[in-house]
Amino acid sequence: MPKFIYSFVLLILYLCLQAFVSSDAQLTEFRSIDCGATSSYEDAELGFKWETDDNYTKTGITRKMEGQDLPKQLYSYRFFTSRRNKHCYVLPVTTDTTYLLRVRLFPGSGGSSSIDLPVDFNATFNNNLFFSYSAVTDTDRVDVTYESLFHSFEREEIYLCLLPGSKGTPFINSVELRGLPDTSYIVTRNPGEFPQFMVLGDRLNMGPKPGGNSFFRYPDDDFDRFWQPAVPPRFPSFATIDESSFIENLTFFTYTPASGAGDGYNWPPNRTVIDAWVGPQLAFTIPRSRVDTDKLYASFYIAEIRPEVNITAWGVYEDFTYAVDDTSYSYSIGDRRAYTLPLNEVVLKDPKIIHVNVSHVSSSSVDGVILNGFEYYYLYDFNISATYSIDEKALDGLQESFGLQDWQGDPCFPVAWDWLTCDTEASRIQKLKLSHMNLSGPIPENISNLVELTEIYLDNNSLEGSIPESLASLPKLQILALDNNKLTGEIPPGLQNRRGFTFTGNPGLSGAGSGATAQAPGSQPPKSAAVRTIRRTDILLLGMVLWASLFLQVSI
Ligand SMILES: *[C@@H]1O[C@H](CO)[C@@H](O)[C@H](O)[C@H]1NC(C)=O
Numbered sequence: 001m002p003k004f005i006y007s008f009v010l011l012i013l014y015l016c017l018q019a020f021v022s023s024d025a026q027l028t029e030f031r032s033i034d035c036g037a038t039s040s041y042e043d044a045e046l047g048f049k050w051e052t053d054d055n056y057t058k059t060g061i062t063r064k065m066e067g068q069d070l071p072k073q074l075y076s077y078r079f080f081t082s083r084r085n086k087h088c089y090v091l092p093v094t095t096d097t098t099y100l101l102r103v104r105l106f107p108g109s110g111g112s113s114s115i116d117l118p119v120d121f122n123a124t125f126n127n128n129l130f131f132s133y134s135a136v137t138d139t140d141r142v143d144v145t146y147e148s149l150f151h152s153f154e155r156e157e158i159y160l161c162l163l164p165g166s167k168g169t170p171f172i173n174s175v176e177l178r179g180l181p182d183t184s185y186i187v188t189r190n191p192g193e194f195p196q197f198m199v200l201g202d203r204l205n206m207g208p209k210p211g212g213n214s215f216f217r218y219p220d221d222d223f224d225r226f227w228q229p230a231v232p233p234r235f236p237s238f239a240t241i242d243e244s245s246f247i248e249n250l251t252f253f254t255y256t257p258a259s260g261a262g263d264g265y266n267w268p269p270n271r272t273v274i275d276a277w278v279g280p281q282l283a284f285t286i287p288r289s290r291v292d293t294d295k296l297y298a299s300f301y302i303a304e305i306r307p308e309v310n311i312t313a314w315g316v317y318e319d320f321t322y323a324v325d326d327t328s329y330s331y332s333i334g335d336r337r338a339y340t341l342p343l344n345e346v347v348l349k350d351p352k353i354i355h356v357n358v359s360h361v362s363s364s365s366v367d368g369v370i371l372n373g374f375e376y377y378y379l380y381d382f383n384i385s386a387t388y389s390i391d392e393k394a395l396d397g398l399q400e401s402f403g404l405q406d407w408q409g410d411p412c413f414p415v416a417w418d419w420l421t422c423d424t425e426a427s428r429i430q431k432l433k434l435s436h437m438n439l440s441g442p443i444p445e446n447i448s449n450l451v452e453l454t455e456i457y458l459d460n461n462s463l464e465g466s467i468p469e470s471l472a473s474l475p476k477l478q479i480l481a482l483d484n485n486k487l488t489g490e491i492p493p494g495l496q497n498r499r500g501f502t503f504t505g506n507p508g509l510s511g512a513g514s515g516a517t518a519q520a521p522g523s524q525p526p527k528s529a530a531v532r533t534i535r536r537t538d539i540l541l542l543g544m545v546l547w548a549s550l551f552l553q554v555s556i
């Protein structure tokens, strides 16, 4: 067995000056949302326009905190005290675009306007788990950032939902969407395979000068990715090199990969490639934060910025089993290049720790290897489950009619709205559980478009008007509870005398089961029901009801 395996040589992409410049031109949309802010503002440091979240969510309470050490948007938040299965943001996106989605959380430093601990909740992007958040003690009162990447395909909006856990109230401080060039992170599209939802593990800049704040984002990175400095004590103290003038003399290369097309360029920013770790073996470990997937994606950003090197061959080993055999890898001044090595689907040897080791393939090399930047992601097959569109449209009409528009996100996924039960296999609505919801107005016809409904509970509301006849056409309906409302008119014949259909407590309603002793003439009881003869008193009562309703209408 060879010590290392030249398993899948994917591709080498040479990036250069021109590539960096062209990335500027592709800068697409940036959307920055300060959750809980009372007005929009421009970020003095970055020049971003921060919007309030008012247009994107309809529930929750906003609050401001004191403080100035962190970015302004972290000192306001929206939190969700009402007990719901989920609280969603609906965010507009452009179709067929790759996005970075970033959420930042800061529960406050413990003052009266801070979030109470403990708190735990999950966040989902459409039907994918984005992150699980938990803060227990005051040491957890720090700001945390979550990043993911996805492709919008034909979607024009996406759902970011917070799912309450067992403790506390979910909250959110900021949401950022960054459009990326379509050559980057192509695994989000994965032509011919499952597109991937990517959750960031780490994004690291190797070799920054010690001291100072060496974290960076926009404008150093056109796409506003967050780059963390890879420094001790978290990482070994490797020798570093800083060649800020490197960019000036970068030579342009183009390279068409023979295999593995589709990995794309991930465009490392200038600041990532101008400094680096150098040494005979650049080996480090990273704790694995997510264990619910076996698929990882890593990008090594390698730019040869040393004036002159002589490397016979180099490779990247350990978990990211990968090697590039680039014999005669020898440069002179002015002949420098940068390239990314995106890798797919790494299976880890250790379930808890990721081992990374960049070193020579050949011991005959004179100079050490180099690593300028590194990032890795956890990959998930993009879960496309969504409520069947006809059902979703019917629900739209029903929500509008009942004033339930503050229920947002997909009706069934990842968890159903509290007043729905879904058949998740078929993505259809099965039960409407709207008892005691203070609903008023008429029962909308749209309900009848939910053809898979088996149970409808609309009892104990203030519904008015007549019962839509179309309800009788629902083929699977077993329970229809309309008790204790203000419904009027005749119960449609097709709904009368059916087991599980209840109408009592609607004084203005007539027909079998209305609770009144009247039964409409000519009503057709279902075949199974015993045929009853119409008594004189029934007709008399019906007449009185009709007369009374006529009188009421005239007097209004
Ligand atoms: C909400 O959206 C509307 C229409 O796009 C816009 O006019 C308005 O300024 C937005 N409100 C906020 C608070 O961003």
Ligand SMILES: *[C@@H]1O[C@H](CO)[C@@H](O)[C@H](O)[C@H]1NC(C)=O
Pocket (backbone or CB within 6 Å): 121, 122, 129, 132, 163, 164, 165, 166
């Ligand atoms: C949150 O996600 C975790 C997995 O990280 C899962 O075990 C848990 O059930 C989820 N909780 C909720 C409320 O969705």
Ligand SMILES: *[C@@H]1O[C@H](CO)[C@@H](O)[C@H](O)[C@H]1NC(C)=O
Pocket (backbone or CB within 6 Å): 245, 246, 248, 249, 333, 334
């Ligand atoms: C870049 O190239 C110019 C012209 O060839 C040269 O004078 C300069 O020293 C080079 N800079 C670096 C950092 O190599």
Ligand SMILES: *[C@@H]1O[C@H](CO)[C@@H](O)[C@H](O)[C@H]1NC(C)=O
Pocket (backbone or CB within 6 Å): 017, 020, 021, 219, 220, 221, 222, 247, 248, 269, 270
């Ligand atoms: C990267 O460096 C090149 C060459 O100096 C420059 O043209 C480009 O604007 C730089 N990009 C950024 C984002 O600074």
Ligand SMILES: *[C@@H]1O[C@H](CO)[C@@H](O)[C@H](O)[C@H]1NC(C)=O
Pocket (backbone or CB within 6 Å): 310, 311, 330, 364, 365, 366
């Ligand atoms: C690079 O190293 C090899 C092996 O030590 C040597 O044969 C070769 O001459 C060196 N090339 C340069 C340009 O230093």
Ligand SMILES: *[C@@H]1O[C@H](CO)[C@@H](O)[C@H](O)[C@H]1NC(C)=O
Pocket (backbone or CB within 6 Å): 003, 004, 281, 283, 317, 357, 358, 359, 360
């Ligand atoms: C890194 O890989 C090289 C080449 O396979 C090996 O010699 C070295 O022991 C590895 N280092 C660590 C820390 O695993």
Ligand SMILES: *[C@@H]1O[C@H](CO)[C@@H](O)[C@H](O)[C@H]1NC(C)=O
Pocket (backbone or CB within 6 Å): 127, 381, 382, 383, 384, 385, 413, 414, 424
């Ligand atoms: C997508 O989510 C649904 C329901 O949450 C689940 O049943 C299904 O297995 C998931 N599909 C994939 C590909 O993960």
Ligand SMILES: *[C@@H]1O[C@H](CO)[C@@H](O)[C@H](O)[C@H]1NC(C)=O
Pocket (backbone or CB within 6 Å): 393, 394, 396, 397, 398, 444, 445, 446
């Ligand atoms: C729902 O039904 C009402 C009539 O009851 C109709 O006016 C409305 O357009 C429908 N809405 C949808 C989304 O189908």
Ligand SMILES: *[C@@H]1O[C@H](CO)[C@@H](O)[C@H](O)[C@H]1NC(C)=O
Pocket (backbone or CB within 6 Å): 438, 440
């Ligand atoms: C019920 O709805 C009415 C208006 O439709 C509103 O005035 C009232 O406050 C609501 N009651 C509750 C308990 O939500």
Ligand SMILES: *[C@@H]1O[C@H](CO)[C@@H](O)[C@H](O)[C@H]1NC(C)=O
Pocket (backbone or CB within 6 Å): 435, 436, 459, 460, 484
């Ligand atoms: C509806 O109201 C009736 C009478 O007030 C009550 O007995 C019943 O429990 C209520 N049902 C629901 C689901 O609220």
